[in-house]
Structure formats: structure tokens, C-alpha cells
Amino acid sequence: METTSTSAQAPPPADPADGRSATATAPVKGKAVRPGDKVFRGLSRGSGITLLVIMAAIAAFLAYRASIAVSKNSVNFLTAFEWNPQGDPPAFGIGVLAFGTVVSSLIAMVIAVPVAVGIALFVSHYAPRRLAAPLAYVIDLLAAVPSIIYGLWGALFLVPYLDGLTRWLDQFLGWTTVFEMSNPGSPARSIFTVGILLAIMVLPIITNVSREVFLQAPKMYEEAALALGATRWETIRTSVLPFGRSGIISASMLGLGRALGETMAVATVLSPGFLFSWHILDPGSGTFAQNIAAKFNEADDFGRDALIASGLVLFVITLLVNGAARWIIARRKEYSGANA
Amino acid sequence: MAKRIDVSGLTAFYGSHRAIDDISMSVEPRSVTAFIGPSGCGKSTFLRTLNRMHEVTPGGRVEGKVMLDDEDLYGAQVDPVSVRRTIGMVFQRPNPFPTMSIYDNVAAGLRLNGQKRKRDLDETVERSLKGANLWNEVKDRLNKPGSGLSGGQQQRLCIARAIAVQPQVLLMDEPCSALDPISTLAIEDLISELKSRFTIVIVTHNMQQAARVSDRTAFFNLAAVGEPGRLIEIDETERIFSNPSVQATEDYISGRFG
DSSP: OHHHHHHHHSSGGGOGGGOHHHHHHHHHHOOOOOHHHHHHHHHHHHHHHHHHHHHHHHHHHHHHHHHHHHHTOSSOTTTOOOEETTSSSOEEOOHHHHHHHHHHHHHHHHHHHHHHHHHHHIIIIISOHHHHHHHHHHHHHHHHSOHHHHHHHIIIIIHHHTHHHHHHHHHHHGGGSTTOOSSTTSOOOBHHHHHHHHHHHHHHHHHHHHHHHHHHSOHHHHHHHHHTTOOHHHHHHHHTHHHHHHHHHHHHHHHHHHHHHOOHHHHHHOOBOOOOOSOTTSBOBOOHHHHHHHHTTTOOHHHHHHHHHHHHHHHHHHHHHHHHHHHHHHHTGGGSGGGO | OOOOEEEEEEEEEETTEEEEEEEEEEEOTTSEEEEEOSTTSSHHHHHHHHTTOGGGSTTEEEEEEEEETTEETTOTTOOHHHHHHHEEEEOSSOOOOTTSBHHHHHHHHHHHTTOOOHHHHHHHHHHHHHHTTOHHHHTTOTTSBGGGSOHHHHHHHHHHHHHHTOOSEEEEESTTTTSOHHHHHHHHHHHHHHTTTSEEEEEOSOHHHHHHHOSEEEEEEESSTTSOEEEEEEEEHHHHHHSOSSHHHHHHHTTSOO
16 A cells, blocks of 8 residues: 555646646645655664664673572672682672772773863863864774783883872871782772773774764854953863763763773783672772683683673663763753754 | 953964954944954954964964053963953854753853852843843743844844843954844844943944944954954044045945955
8 A cells, every 4th residue: 555655646746737636635744755865764663673683682691690600609699709610509799809899990980071062172172173173083093002001011111000099099198998908019900000001992983983073062152252352271161161061971982892891911910719808909900891801711601700790780870871971961952952 | 330441553463374463453442342354354353362272273373462451461470271261252152061951051150250149140140131121031941951042133132141240341243144034123222232331342344333333433444365453443432434534444435446
């Protein structure tokens, strides 16, 4: 029915001389679908559905394999601080992994976001144009370095050279517990070092996205601020940063996503361990991705299922982070620059 | 508080391109001076040299002298930021800060000047909005975003924002070209009111508007595309529109070109 009416009506809408009755009935009978439209709609709808199917398949796979492992677990999967799926009975929990993953990513964010926003502002609003373009290129280059290279650099350069900083932190900020070192002088293969390394790794993505957003801040608002007698910084504060806020949040979330899932660099630097400790300078902790990479090869089928269960938790954490970001962006929609 | 402007030998560049050449004129205090002329004749560029906004554009450069009473705006010791605090500007497209409320938009300039006391701000915001004939329309929604207003209201909000800091001069760059006739009329009425307190310079493409609102009119023209714009003549508006002294002005006004 629909196909016949389509083929019959395809020409008339474009041709008013075709006769009144034909053109008059066309809008009543509904849409005249042109083949190009149809193909394109099919393609885009197909892509959308494919994405959903893939996501659902991943989630189902993770959930199924995870449930096998978790059902035989003898300790609380979410809170236990050990990883022994080969044991009898098997005992494994993600407490340390969740802590290590979240804390190292948070350290990375605390360091990277302000620096990245600063670089992005410098490139977009302060640097002379001759300097801005090469600088942007160098930042892009930073994103192209493979993560294993970062890992090697972290292990061979960062770890020995952070020794002084960690001792200093221990000496002067040790009373906070967080910066206390149980064994001063132990190599800095800690969550803290991983955080610094992750900060460098996520810097380019946050910088680039923020820079794009800052460049898109409409000139008319910057001129409005300048004409009111705003200094350069005041102009940025009144008409660039508010406009770019949701962009900065999105950029940070992209960076956080990468930091949460980073594997090779973390596995190269961190000395793994399953003892929970608030001391972020002490070696011996883990992240989800690092733990999976380290254990996957030697694990039996059940061990792999246990690792997959931990992967599912990472998946959920990432989902929550993205949801939170969307919520923050949506909350200030009325005032967002996108409505201008 | 309105001051006069004396411009002598002003030339403005975009990079190596000479946009306007050797312009000299005086702008009387407490009056409206209109700039008219075909597109590309440099009237907007010239306007932007009067509050040092021209140099914000990459490659923007100015030679010559602009005196605000007896102060040289391009003097070596002069900070362009303080020049822009003394000389307000309203743009072609209404540009209230989209992330700010109506109140915050008007208060933005005051806050930049370091005024923080809520009572003072409240007072000035109300006075400025009344001065821009907008108070009655927005007094119940001062905390709503300025971007929710109509185009004409937004433009009056921008005028309120500009006059809130008590400038000496108000520059308007085609303030009505994005507005419908009714909003345009509201702005024109407002300009007539404001000229008792400010020196106003307005760029317009609408010759009827220049004839309606201005006391003096300056006609700009350019010899050819790519050539710098020049000031052809400046005189009483009545005279420019009835009996200009230069033939090119008459041709332009009577619609024979441009």
C-alpha cells in the first residue's frame, strides 16, 4: 500500500502543473518518499540500531560471564580485598581495584583539568597566532603517543624522579594519612604516580576539546565584554568560560573515561597488590584494567569470568560518570550559550 | 558628563590594508551624530577606532589622533581598557551575555568596575533599565536569562548595560538593523532621550533613521572596492539631506548610487 502510493506520487509534488487533484491529494495521503531519503534514513537508522545492538551484546556478555563467576564467589564481590578465583572456595573482590581506579583517575583529573583549560585558553586567546598553530599541533602529537610508551617513560623516568616529591609529601603532608608513606624510600610505583602519568595522558584530549569549544565562543559576546571595559581575563571569564563550561565538562569526562580504562601505562608503572590502604604514595594497588591485563593470560576459565565481572563494574562506573556529566550539563541548559 | 570628540588625521589599517584614510571631524557633546555611507566605506571601522575596539581585531592598527575633550585616546600612557569604560558601545546584533540573567547583564559593567554593594547595584540596574525604557517589561523577571527577551528588548538591554557604567560617549553600530520597525522606533525614541545625557554616535544604513534621530550627519564613501574609505562631508543633518555641499552626498541620498 505504502509503496504503491509512493511510486504514484513521487513526481507530482515537484510539479504544480500536473493537475489540481493530484497535488491536492498528495498532502492528504501523506509523505511522498524520495528514494534518496529512504536510503539515507535506512542507513542512519541502521547505524543507530547497530550501535544499540553492540552495546546490548557487550552488556549481556559481561553480565552473563560475570554472573557465572560471582555466583560461586565465597566473599563479597564488591567489598573484598583479595583476588583468588583459583582458590577453593574461590574468593575475589574488587575493593582495591575500584579504589585504585577511582583514586588514580581523580588525581589525574585534579591535575589535568586546570592545566588543560589553561593551555586551551592560551592557545585560543592569548598566544600569538604564529605560536598557537604549532602548539596545537604539538598537543595533538601528544595524543598520538601509544600508551605503552607513556608506561615505559613512567616506569623509567617518572618513578625514579618522583622519589624526592614523594618524600617531601610524606615529610610535610604525612599527617593527612593520605600522603603518609609506610616505608619512605620505597619506589614510587604507587597510585599517586599512576595519577600523574594518567594526567599527562589525558591532557591532550581535554585540551583539544576545550580549545575547540573556546574557539567557538561567539565573538559578539567577547566584543560585548571588551566594549564594557573588560580586561582580557575578564572577557574570558564573562563570555568565554560560561559558554565553554559544558564543553569543559564533556572534555573532562572524555579524559576521565580514558583514565578509568587505561591499561598498559598503568600496568607498566604500578606494582600490583591487593592490600587496601589509604596511603596513595605506597606501592601496591591495582586498577580494573591493569588487573585484567596482568591476570588474563594465566587465568583459567573461571578466573577469566571473575576478571570479566570486574570489567562489568568498570563498565558501570564509566556509565555512571557519563550520566553524571550529562546531568550537570542539562541542569544549566537554560543559561547555556547554545540557546543564544 | 558628556564629552566632545575631536578626530584629526585618523587612518586605520587591517594588516597592510588601509581601511579608512585621513579622517578628521568633531563630534559635539549631547548630540547625535550619524554616520552614513555605502557598505565597506569604513564607517563601522571608524566608529570602532573611537573606543579602541578596532585594535582588538587581529592586524588592526590606527594612526592619527582622537581627543576626548583634552585627553588623547591613543596616547602612550592610555590604557585601552579604561578608554572602553568611558566610551560605551552597542552592536549591530543584540549581544546580551547568554549565560547571565537580565539583572546580571546590566550589572556586568559595574561589577567589572569593582562595584559590589547590592544596594548600589540594585539602584543602578533599575535606573539603567528605566533609562533604556525596558524596566516595565522586565521588572518581574530580572533573574531570567537575557537571551529569553525579544530582539528589540535584547537591544535595549544592551543599551541599559552600556549606560549603566555612565559612559561619556555612546557608540552605536547599526543598532536597529536586526530589528523590526516597532522595535526600531522604540530604540530611536530612546536615542532622542539619551542625547540629553550622552554624546551619541550612530552608524546606520537607514537614511530615514539618520534624518530622524541625528543632529549632525557624516557621509563616508570610497573611491572603489579595495580603496580606503574617506569622510566626504559632515554637516547639520537638515543641511545634508536638503542641500549638501558635495555632489556625491546628494547622489547617495537621492539613491542615485550605493
